[in-house]
Amino acid sequence: MTVETHCPYCALQCGMTLAGAEVKPREFPTNRGGLCQKGWTSGALLSSPARLTTPLLHGKPVTWDTALDFVAERIERIQRQHGRDGMAILGGGGLTNEKSYALGKFARVALRTSQIDYNGRFCMSSAAAAGNRAFGVDRGMPFPVTDLDDADVVLLIGANPAETMPPFMQHLKAGLIVVDPRRTATAERAMLHLKPSPGTDLALALGILHSVFVDGHADKQYMNDRTTGFDEAWRIAAAWWPERVERVTGVSATDQRTVARLLANARNAYILTARGTEQHATGTDTVNAWINLALSLGLPGKRGSGYGCLTGQGNGQGGREHGQKTDQLPGYRKIDDPAAREYVAGVWGVSPDSLPGPGRSAYELLDALGRPHGPQGLLVFGSNPVVSAPRSAHVAERLADLDLLVVADFVPNETTALADVVLPVTQWAEEEGTLTNLEGRILHRRPALRPPDGVRTDLEVLQELAIRLGQPAERFPTDAETVFAELGRASKGGVADYSGITYDRLRAGEALHWPVPSADHAGTPRLFLDSFGHPDGKARFIPVDHKGPAEDVDADFPLRATTGRVLAHYQSGAQTRLIKELTDAVPESYVEVHPDTAARSGLEHGDLAKVTSRRGEVQARVRIVASMRPDVVFLPFHFPGDNNANRLTNPALDPSSRMPEFKVCAVRLEGTT
Amino acid sequence: MSPRSVVVAGYGMAGARFAEEILRRDPDGEHVALTILGEEKHLAYNRVLLSGVVGGSMKAEHVTLHGGEWRSRVRLGVSVASIDRATRKVVLSDGEAISYDALVLATGSRAWLPPVEGLTPDAPGVYTFRTLDDCEQILAAARPGAPVAVLGGGLLGIEAARGLVGRGCQVTVVHPVGHLMERQLDAGAGAVLARRLSALGVEFRLDARVNGYVPGDGLKLDDGLVPADIVVVTAGVKPETSVASAAGIEVDRGIVIDDCLRTNDPRVYAIGDCAQHSGAAAGLVQSAWEQAEVLADLLTGTNVAARYRGTPVVTRLKARDVDLAALGDVHVDVGTDEAEVLCLNDPSRGRYAKLVIRQDRVAGAILIGAPDAAATITQLYDGRMPVPSDRLAVLLGRALPSEATVASSPAELPGAAMVCRCNSVTKSQLVTAWRSGATGVTELASATRATTGCGSCREVVCGIAEWLSTTT
Incomplete structure (x- = not known):
């Protein structure tokens, strides 16, 4: 049996077919029949001898009942002693929409803890915050990937897709400008490569914005009709003339002016950011500086141009919309918004007052583990913080101080090695679910083969735990399609509205980009064409200034x-x-x-x-x-x-x-x- | 606890930045009650960008540093007339007296007029180039096609000349020294700069002795007249120190300050162009801003260990189509024993690159028409980083390609060369696959997965297939 599916790794979600564990690429708009080495070899993990197939309690194989009873009993004890927030959850940006949603609901309804966040905090959060500030909506790419095919100039900042999502390079046909401190595989293909000192991208964006304005490239009509806040942003950019920026960044003033001119003279131009420019203590401001540049050139919200962010993890987009983020409820709603709380509580059949508020963000959560006022127990789904968190040796120490560490995964990793309980779960090809790719398109993953004996789905694990914690079973369904329908209802009216999407529409091959507010709505491949997400319909220039890296070099660390x-x-x-x-x-x-x-x-x-x-x-x-x-x-x-x-x-x-x-x-x- | 009264005399680049830095550290005024006095009627503006205003790339409103909300924070049109250090009061130009706990002098500098007969500030057609008002007057007077003399061939004079030529004036720069920007450039660089500017239409009278100014005619030199409807004077600036010296505060060239920005009266501080610190060259905005930060740290109590230790001097000309950077000590000749000096002089293409290295660090540099090198060398200088051993690459502003040189034919490509990066396929793997029967591009692709990622290696794989088909 050959099944059409998508690659388990990055947010490009390349189309592939699976016959058993054998992978073949297939035509799909994002990958156009291409696959990188990770995709080609992804089938190997389905039959890997390293696969986890039995629950482990303190390293020893046990039955599911033993493991789950132990976990539930320990959770109750911890919450009795330390309160509801004594338990925490860390999710992942690779989890399906259904799992992300169920995990958020499990935290708020079954554990009633505010302490839930996910590893997407380490990935997309700066671009998300900046997009919300500028546009009132955060969708990584507010246009289909294939729109890039017609670009004359693409400015890529801190992105290395030639390594991270190679088939994406097919969409970058001409006029590539790359901003990266390193001469990466992507930079090698650029017509112009700028090499700023790490941590100085914000100054560079200000210098290019300065050049756009002073050299007469600004789209004043667009700025007047579709944006607010330029004057305040300009007053900061005015102090960053290119020669001053050159001294801070190491990028020549001439190159800054060249970038301004190339972008302005292009018929179709795009500005795309990724982790290199986002993963900073000033990441949000930095992304807003790049968006300011895009706005000064009149790019966003017009067909054939725009700003976008290249999402990283497989479900990096969907994973940040449905409630595993600590400040969020499904549909990209804010957890401190009373109307949002009331609506979602209604869908869940609980009282709005019973829902916790926002808790700690991922690193703050990890840093608080096992401390007197921090959580004493942690459930990890789809994440390996011992390797992926910053200051990781310290994070490993925090995990070691917990009374209870539970990790659900399908292969052993550095975090399962520290866990009290390891729960073996299914992986991509063995289960059903949806993911939202980097362009905001919802994709359906079909099950392609039977999971090995002994493993369960994450949805089954959550239901079993919920039952043991006194919840009715039907509140935590295990069928992905049922969960998706509930997610649709919970997201209805929110920013990321999935309520018009059904598995049947996805199975029929419809290309649905959110929002899809009703069953007869065709989806929204391009956002912002008429108006931006703020109440006045305008995009906002955000006044941002350069601060530089949080840590300076010195004689000891030069x-x-x-x-x-x-x-x-x-x-x-x-x-x-x-x-x-x-x-x-x-x-x-x-x-x-x-x-x-x-x-x-x-x-x-x-x-x-x-x-x-x-x-x-x-x-x-x-x-x-x-x-x-x-x-x-x-x-x-x-x-x-x-x-x-x-x-x-x-x-x-x-x-x-x-x-x-x-x-x-x-x-x-x-x-x- | 009531906040301390801090009076800032001056609302230019230094005073305005100091006020911002105070607000950033003390937004609610818990520690500091600020009084800001601005002599000009305008909200603070960015003096560095004035050459852009003269050149026409910006309008006056675009160089404003502060929004309208500052009108209520600043007293405009008022200056300090005198300081009574004994009672810690300043008397203002309008007669009012204000007490201070700390007084910050940020009075800047004034344009200097050389002693030339007829050249007085109120003579018709004479303009200094220092303030926004100066700019607006120059713009009103500088008609396209009209002859203009710029008196002084330093940085500011050249920026003004470039801007006025861009507006269609016939500009002659009159300079008393034998080459332009002699403080920052050696003679060779000065000549390259003059040649570059000549190509843009600027004329020069170097080594010129000016004997007089006749309104309507122009400047009289030893050897004839430089015709000029207007004269823009850019002959230098003088720190504004009169109020300080009248109050008995120590003044040398400027108001003398220590690393805490203190004058000899510990209640009185000075920053920016009016101040003289052993480690800062006069007249540079970077020094003024760094001083403002340190002083705000000290006066708000945010960081009482903050000290100002000086600012490395980097001069960067802001003139369209002329790329010039100069830094450090450049007055060293090639061939000397006491420093490593590299120099590339290419006047016909408007390029000049000189690099002075001591103890493996950049001691000085001049770069004209070499923007990439300017960017790199400035960073090496500021960071006191060792100069890369490939000196030629540094002087050219780029690393020479030392890796992954493109082979001219598939036969010459080394076996270990990565052909398809997306799938880690080397040339040897393709050759092996071919010999095992994958004798075509499609067959090579399915045997090795080469070309099946981003597809950019297709041409190379086709080339290898063709080469293999002719050799086996």
């Missing part, structure tokens, strides 16, 4: 480290490190270094280096890369233990999005002897 991805691995690497073809391609961590910088540390290509920050140290194999800035080193973050780049990263948080500063920290580089 280099800036930045982290990122490689093509062969996905996120914490828990899945891809189990696939031989991928570990053959990139077997271990490495650090990219300029030849002079390596020489000063006495290091040669292939040597093992020690990289140290104020938070920890890692070991990595030296790769001499002549195109690196001499003041910057790069490490991929997919590797555990001594190779875990997140032992170095700085948990300084963005004030709006609570995004940690993954992308820049001060380090030193030494030999290991």
